[in-house]
Amino acid sequence: MADRPPARIGYLGSQQDQTNIENLLAQSVTDGYDFVVLPLSKPRLRERIQQQISASAISRLPQASATQLLDSDVNITTLGAATRAWIEPDSKDDLAASISKEILHREIEYASYCGIPHIILPAPKRRHRIVQYAQALKSALGCSTHAQVSVHLPISEEDFQSSPTLEKTIQSDPLSLWEVWNTIRSVCDYHPRLSVALQIPPRLPVNPVVLNRWFTEPIKALVISSNTFLSNAKGFPVLSKTHQLMITRFMALNPFVILQDTDTLERNGGKLSYLQYIRYLHRSIPPSTATERFTAGYQDFLQTPLQPLMDNLESMTYEVFEKDPVKYSLYEKAIHKALSARPKNGLVIVAVVGAGRGPLVTCTLRAARELGRTIELFAIEKNPNAFVTLQRRKAEEWGERVQLVRSDIRSWDPPILVDILISELLGSFGDNELSPECIDGAQRVLNPDRGISIPASYTAHITPIMTPKLYANISKYTAPSPYDTPYVVLLTAFDSLSNETAQIWEFQHPNLSIVPENLKDNVHNRRSGKASFHVGDAGVVHGIAGYFEAVLYGDIELSIRPNSIDKKNKDMISWFPIFFPLKTPIYVPQNCDIQVMFWRETDGRKVWYEWIVEVFMNVTGSDGFMTGRKIKISMSDLHNAGGKGSHIGM
Template sequence: MLQQEPFYQIGLILIAVHQELMLSQHIGVPVVVLPSFIDEQFVNYARVIKSFLHGYTSAQYWLRVKLLSSYDCAVAWRRWDFFRTLVRSNSKLFVALELSSESPEDIFMGPWCSEVVKSIFLPCDLFLKNAKGFPVLKKKHQSFVESFFRFPAIRYTLTGTPWHPCGIRPYLEYMQFLFQKRPPSSLIDNFSVGYEDYLQAPLQPLMDNLESSTYEVFEMDPVKYNLYEEAIYKALLDKKSGTRKSYADSQRVFSSSVNAEDPLVVCVVGAGRGPLVSRCLVAAARAEQQVEVCALEKNPNAVISLQKKNVEEWDGCVHVVCADMRFSGPPKQVDLLVSELLGSFGDNELSPECLDGAQLFLREGGVIIPTSYTSFIAPLMAPKLHAGLDTQPPSSLCLRKLTNFETPYVVRMKCAHVMSSPQPLFTFTHPNYETPIDNTRFGGKTYIMNTCGRLHGIVGFFEAVLYKDIVLSILPETHSVDMVSWFPIYFPIEKPISVRQNDEVTIYFWRKADKRKVWYEWCVKGPEASTIHNINARSYFIGF
């Protein structure tokens, strides 16, 4: 009987928890803070919570998790993750963190920064007395709290009895001071309000004709076009002092003579509504170089906008052509070919295939902007994104929701953690002089995990060399300042993989193609192995 008594007492506690949950539902409490883990009956505790959440309730439930030492912090996250798994990531269940006298090391903040943390509990005895007798946090505690300021919905809750004679007010004023001295929001943060952790299908501009509103969003990024203008300007300066040659191509016959005094021929392929065309004209004026500009666009609706702009803004000096750059081009050989077909993964809007076709119209020694671009990948922890895939409607009834986990998504990630530094994957260079040209690829990259956590997929970035030293990047370490045109790309895996700090994980990636389409396949090998996703383009492809 003595050995069974603790379990009997725990049973009473669980009954009390259930009764309090029933009462909270009865009186309509919008948020219920659940007590921390009950060690002796952890699974039974999860069962009580799940049985309640399984019924109808409109409230949110925040499970309070105390963070102790570095080691205990990692254990706490793993137990929270186990608890969430038992409850099956119910959309009403969230985590609330409680700091203690022992702050977690920075390395363990990653898992929590990827979670939807609803509140941080700060005991009053956690605060120290400064030289003037006011409450302040230790530097490590302060740093931890400040790292969550980028999540404005988090609530900071003071617990315990204030030791300051003025009560709770000095504590609140200190927290307000910390919040007010946070760095100002970046341009991309302001631009992406409402899009955080929102899964979007990547564009397919080659297969689909984009709408005017989509072009309008592209054109809102002056940073991208400033970089393009500078690249065009430098290329024109180099061409101005160089030599020009002509040649006859087996697929297209050009004029066999060229005069050094003739204007340089610049062609913008995939011109859209013409922002790059305008920048070409500005760059030419800066370089004091005469140019003939051709705007080539396959979308007949966008061509109308180009023709209108040619009359109203460009004084009719631009030759507008409605054609697919892979098969048709300008009437003259081109000295400079300019394109903005880059996607969030660099090549995922089929820039290699398009520019390989367009280079047939390039003069010998001609330049293509961008001259190269490289994709980067890294393992990603993103429970909110992964949970969102369960609620996405399947794009194929026969494969049901499997398609959701075999489709890449463009997303502005907020509740996510990159678990190791991104590594370069595939590079494409233009002009491409390979014979024959082959844009299929395979690569494997190995990573050491910087924290414990659960791997939910792969995050992708890209970096592009527009011309010489003009670089455009969405890599976190080298991100072009205030550029908002691209969000990272997310490749999910169907079943998340649990990892510990310093675990080794290898990502394998394929870029495959046939005559009609290009697609990616991917898998992950770590403590567990994932399946190969999107085999033979069964769920997702980029069409020609």
């Protein structure tokens, strides 16, 4: 696929494969693999350890491998490494745990010295000692400056059979293995080089929550054993439809694919048929759609929200807006409808405020021409650079049909009152680019009897989400208050903790209750909103996703809410969601309520948001039914109090 990175497929080698690594790697390249994963050490290490420590401690370590480490001069670009499955940093025996930790350090240090880019660690073995395992791993991560370390984990309890390492829990919580991972990465402070090598089981979990959850995590490798494959009619290995869908979905994260035990289960086509099948599967992923191509590279990329009022946008930014196939057509429909509601033979005064490079001017002229209406059209823009483009377009395309005004719309003094005020000053949260302040400041130019605004209203919507990737990325920022700042981001690796979004406030235009003093202190544009979300499955809340909906005119709406964007405005690309992070992620047990409170504050010179999250547990009685009582179990800080981390200048 020209627009997708190539699949990187390797296999998990065995101890025997270590006898001649040079030959092995050469052969793997000839076979068409991209890399091989080998145990880090050669046999006999354990025997040496045995000589050094007491027999009682070592007897708790299972039979194993290695004494000499890999040669450092092998071609490391084609090599990954796995540390020995028998090490037990989570051992019940202090000495065995301590030796395991020591070996882990040495192995990671040596792999790092050899330049091995990726190390796979066996899963913890004891659920009640996960923290001990994680503590050892955290210090081991410091033994390399570059190696990516992946913990080899099964997807869920149902997959326990295919992962002999982790002892089974008594309860059958579908997310219990994700909980194991969540503990490890939390202890390791969301370390940027820590990831998961996910074992794909023969039987996938039926509960979609499990796969959705893993999809949010840093999955660096998918490990697929030969017993996960079925045989087709000709005896060649193939994957079930559900496996194909799942692997195709995960391939969007661009993980390594590691084949396992390909020579233990004989199929037609020999052991390379597994490799060929995965290559075929990767090739058959449908090509990206135009929207996917447009948004490629933006997934989970944190952007500072635009401030078109304070800053002057660049031509490239306008060019990106103008590529939206949906937004302008909706605006044109709304303008068309608003014009057709006016008396047929009357003159309609229209103003496009914040005209940018002029796309809404063109939409307005086209709608008027189609309807055969006479309009007088003003285009107002405060950005002097975009104004040059408007002047060129007037000279070359629009002529006397459009009057240009270089001004802030709040101080424009029109020669005549306006019937239709058209603006597109909306941000991802609706009001976050100060559309309310700008339209309020301009509404005095509206004809008091029949003047309208397009948009007529807009609302802000929120939902709590789990997004470890964004949390980890923000934690790398050195800015003073990175968690007191919202980010515009095409949310991709995230899980909605609730299926609902909730509206927290609304703005309507024109706002007939405004008096002139309001324009100074702006108090009328303060808002606050509270929403409660029920969370069925346990998770971690990393922040709040924000969206908006707008009514342009009548029934013509814009929406970026996840539950309605595909129904109302599929392929609209002008707005990505906004994300309000939490400084400290909050663990939310199953059957809890997350309560989110938001404020839009202003002091007349700037506007800012504040947010706080509380978690309540629903108390169940001895009969297993909810009592209606709730206990507060955690609460975040109040974020961005007083606008100390972020604000929008008026």
